[in-house]
Amino acid sequence: MTQNKFCNDNVFTNEASVETFFINRLLEDLGYSDQQIIPKTSIQELRISRGSRSAPYKPDYAIQLDGTVRWVLDAKAPGEELTNYIGQCSGYCLMINQRYRNANPVRYFVLSNGFYTQLYNWDSEEVILELSFADFVDGNEKYNRFKQILSNDGIANMVSQNQQVQHHILYKKTLEEVNAAFAWCHQQIYKKDAMSQSAAFEEFVKVVFLKLLSDRKLLRAHPDIANRTVIEVPVNEVKFSKKWIEEREADTPNPLDTIQFRELLNDLEREILVGNKKRIFEPNERILLSPETIKGVVEKLEDIFLFGIDADLNGRLFETFLNATMRGKDLGQFFTPRSVVKLGAKLARMKVGVLLDNGSRYTESVLDACCGTGGFLIEVLGEMWRKVDSLNTLTLAEKDALKNEIALRKIFGVDVGREPAIARIARMNMYLHGDGGSSIFQADALDKQVRILPNDSLEIQQEKNQLRALVQQPGGFVDVVLTNPPFAKTYDRTTANEAAILDEYELAFSGEGARRTARNSLKSSLMFIERYYDLLKPGGRMITVIDDGILGGDDYRRFRQFIREKFIVRAVISLPGDAFQRSLARVKTSILILEKRRNGETGQPSVFMYPCRYVGIDDPSRQRVLPIDRENRRRAEEEIATVLTHYEAFLQGDPSVADYVVSGDRISDRMDVKSCLLKPNRNVDQWEAAGRNVIKFSELVDLVEFSENNAIDTRESDDFVTYLRVRYDGFAEAGDEILASDSTYSRLYIVSAGDIVLSNIGATYGSCAIVPAELDGCVVTNEFTIFRPKEGVDPRVIWMLLRTPEARANLLLLATGISRTRVKWENLANLILPLPDPEITERVAQAIREAEEMEQASIELRHNAREILETHLDLANNEANDILLAFKPPR
Incomplete structure (x- = not known):
């Protein structure tokens, strides 16, 4: 048993006892009269937001001075976790304070279960003061502080001071x-x-x-x-x-x-x-x-605090605004999701203040030559400064000097954008975040000569002269490149300036010697890789976002060979397909980590590969914020930590991450994670070991072959046809009705009831359906595959097997496409699946049949209910239908 100045702790049995023996006596000791203490029975109940919902709430006590509530207290039963109630109390204070234009009269809230008492500022989740039961004795330092803040006299002094100073x-x-x-x-x-x-x-x-x-x-x-x-x-x-x-x-x-x-x-x-x-x-x-x-x-x-909306959003306001109001889809070449920026900056593993043998310290430099509004540079500046703060052997003055050196001499950015001048916005962002904008240049970083153009101002000419002196240093001038080159921009030979630039690039030519020919055009993202090779010091590192089409597409084999010749590939980290949704860029991407080869260096060691699921999707394309956004951000942060931990273990040779390591010869052709790290039909051995009946999909179904009887030549037909639409939920429905001759496809294919139709593009999303009787005769294009089950095979079981995550994942791995995965018959034919035994097959089929019967019954019941209502009240009369036909708005 413990005692304080109010009671013994053995009297606490429930919330009422905490109030009676402790809280009431505490408030009296703080100097409040009965008229100043509003009990729960007299407190106004308010609706407090809790996530996307709201609920009624009121605390147990409200303490007022001069007729105005100044702080509130909520008592809880002994043993209750006080932090569970922070949001309710803070929300209640907010609701009261919002009634006042330029004042926040409610300054604090208190939570107490008798054994512990916590004091908070009204709008913060960080506890100001926590007292245990035994702290409530005269002379105790914590209780003295508690009384200084919350006593009648303490609150009166605070109110008096606030009245003398106007607040914003x-x-x-x-x-x-x-x-x-x-x-x-x-x-x-x-x-x-x-x-x-x-x-x-x-x-x-x-x-x-x-x-x-x-x-x-x-x-x-x-x-x-x-x-x-x-x-x-x-x-x-x-x-x-x-x-x-x-x-x-x-x-x-x-x-x-x-x-x-x-x-x-x-x-x-x-x-x-x-x-x-x-x-x-x-x-x-x-x-x-x-x-x-x-x-x-x-x-x-004036009433919005912009500089600290969110630690992750500082410096992103201009990008957000540009995306929302000015540049739309074009911003894709500038905007990188915040979690991708964070991951890239940490993967750079910047060396800061490294003590050398001669006693001096070395700090690496970093470049983004298509820096946009400076997202990567801001993040890496913060990373480097945090590392300075961790150098405990440096004095405060030495740390400040090193931070200043980093900002002024170790951060480099270039951007070509003129309307508006994106480089200036990047400088602005850097200025707001501690600087580093002194070495951000407005120029075309792909121009190896950094040419002066006729429309360049004197100041731009001076900038280009400074940049030229940097980039033309023999052997490179930076240690690290951290970048996201434009996905879609292309240089071609139709203009003299771009032709001159292309002439400087090895990648702009194909063939050797006398057979060497100039390419007519080249994607700037490829050119940037070659340019960064020039600018990196030997052994320097490049961390770049790259289109997976370049890592795996047949058209880019020569480029991948260039990478293998010039760099050591250290890691490929796959990003989710929706990572760049905010940029409206429909492209699958990865983060590629390269190390510039030193003279004479050959060979390709093992490569770290990781498939991210959440990094990048925390920047949704919509502006409206939803609860899922907070969860996605949390998942992205956790995944960043996982990737960094695994990559560090890989670099240390830790065998615990062997599942994320591929041998160097695996990237001799493709380099994308899907192709190199993951294997289709990967669970076959497990299924066979478990005694499952494992079979190729081609042994379960027959591909439907089309002839003149079940195909339409759209160039010769004026018949009306109805498209079959196959939804992601696995059901088919009637689509648009058109004249066959209006189709953009030369041939359309007629499906029959009982056929199984698979969308080649939507297969991995589950877009597969059995054609119902009412849709017999609808048509599909060559973007669909149609097959029928072999004798004795129930189509319902095939349909359900194809829509399982395992089947869809294997189809994704079997398909060769990158951004838009297109499943072909040969992929389907090679899909290997375990078959259920006859008992399970029948149970599955019966369950689906029952569901189909119930769905049909549901449709009929709704139709009957509608007819009863409309007939009884005459709500489907001819005049109403005529109005709808005559005046219904266009779709």
């Missing part, structure tokens, strides 16, 4: 809400000031940059706000606000431009003059918006 409140909002606010601002500028979409974006960038700088300054002044969702700061510390503008309008009609933006330009120009920065804005640039438009944009953004 900012909210951390969801990415969806930020996107909506950004889009509103862009449209406001576009409409109000009659600008083009591109010009409106450029003006918005200036304004939002000032907003981000203001928020960054607040974060540096108040580090604790990083963990808060609602931020309260003194109003005089907020420079980006309507109030700040209105206080200065008497002196200048547009103070955001003439004061804030001018100060920013002056600061940047000083840094440019000494070589610490590259240009973000022109020296005499202005914010070319009317004061009214600026004020409207500021008012829209």
Whole structure:
């Protein structure tokens, strides 16, 4: 038994006893009168959001001062886990505080089960103070602190101080809400000031940059706000606000431009003059918006805390905005999913402050020559700085000097984009995140000569001269390349400039000696691999996103040979097919890790390969945020940790990761993970060992051969036909009805009831169906395979076997396609499956038959119910049907 100043702990039996013997006496000791303590019976119940749902809730006590609730307390039964109730209490405080425009009167909440008592800021999940039962005695340091904060006098002092200082409140909002606010601002500028979409974006960038700088300054002044969702700061510390503008309008009609933006330009120009920065804005640039438009944009953004929306999203705001409002699909060449960026930056394994034999320290340099808005560079800068912080032998001053060296001399980026100037946005992002923008160049990194073009400004010419001096160093100039080259861009010989660039590339020619011929065009993603070979030092590493079509397609055998000749392949990490969905790029990708061969180095050692399932899918193409997004992000983070752990084990020669290692000769042709690491029909030995009846699929079915009787030549037929649509859920339905002659296919094939129809493209998604009687005579194209079960084989069992994950996975491995896997008959024929014994076969078939009967009965019951209702109330009258026919809107 333990005793504190209020009671013995053996009196705690339930929540009521905690309230009676402990909480009530505690509140009295804190100096509160009965009138200040609102019990649960008198507290207003509010609906508190919990994920996608809401539920009614109220705490056990609300403590008020001057008629306003200042903190709340929720008592729990002994043994209950207090952290389970943080969200409820915080949500309740939020609901009360939202009623006040520029104040948050409820400052704290307390949770207690008698044995433990926890104090929280109202909007944070991090505990300020935790006291055990025995801490509640006079003179105890924790209890003294507890009383200092929550006593009547403590709360009164806090209220008095707050009343003397006006506060500005900012909210951390969801990415969806930020996107909506950004889009509103862009449209406001576009409409109000009659600008083009591109010009409106450029003006918005200036304004939002000032907003981000203001928020960054607040974060540096108040580090604790990083963990808060609602931020309260003194109003005089907020420079980006309507109030700040209105206080200065008497002196200048547009103070955001003439004061804030001018100060920013002056600061940047000083840094440019000494070589610490590259240009973000022109020296005499202005914010070319009317004061009214600026004020409207500021008012829209002033209450949103942008700099700390989410640690993962810092520096991605411009990419998100570009994707949502400006560049659409074209942004695919810039935007890389955040988890892919994180994984790539960690796989780079940057060496920082390595102590050499001569006593000096060496830090590696990194390049992204198609850096877009700087996602990889921002992430790798943070990774390198974290490694500096872990160097415990360095003084704080030495760490600061090393961080500065990394930012100014070890981070390199290039981007060719001009409209808008993407390199400047990358510099802006780097500026906001500690810099590194001093070595980001606006140029075409694929131009090995870094030519000056007629339309280059004097400043661009100077940039190119600096870049040329870097890239033309013999033997390369960087240790690491971290990049995601454009998927679709191509250089061709139709223009003199691109022809001259292509002439410099080994890959732009085929054949040898007298038989050497120039290719007419070449994908820039291939050119970047060759260019990075030039720029890397011997032994340097490249971590690049690459199209799987290049790793496995027949058209790219010569390119894969180039890779094997010039590099050691260290790893291939497959990304999910939807990893680049946000870019609207329908392409399967991987991360390729290469090491530039040293002189005379030959041979290809074993390769690490890993098939990711979640990395990349945490950036959905839709803007609306759903609960699954948080789960996908968690899974992606876990998978990143797994990949890194396994890769490190592979590099150390740990046999525990043998399942992810392939011998060097396995990549002598294809290099994609699906082809090299995974084997189709991989479980056959296990099935046979277990005594299963294992059989090839071609022994179960016959391929339907089409003749003039069951095929239609669309060039000679004007008959109406109905397409058969095969859904991913395994059922068929009638599709569009068209004239056969309108089909884009030269032949259509007539299916019969009982046929099994498989979509060649959708097979791995389960797109396989038995043709029902009512769809007999529908047609399909040559993108489908039609077969019939052999004598004695039930089609229902075949249908279900084909839709199992094992069968679909093996079809995926058997098919040769990359981004759009197309299953052919020869793949199906070679599919090996275990057959169920006769008893299981009959049970499966009977279950499906019963399901079919129930489905038909369900259809008939719904039809009957509809007829009863419409007939009884005359809801299917001729006039209603005529209206629908005459005026129904187009589909």
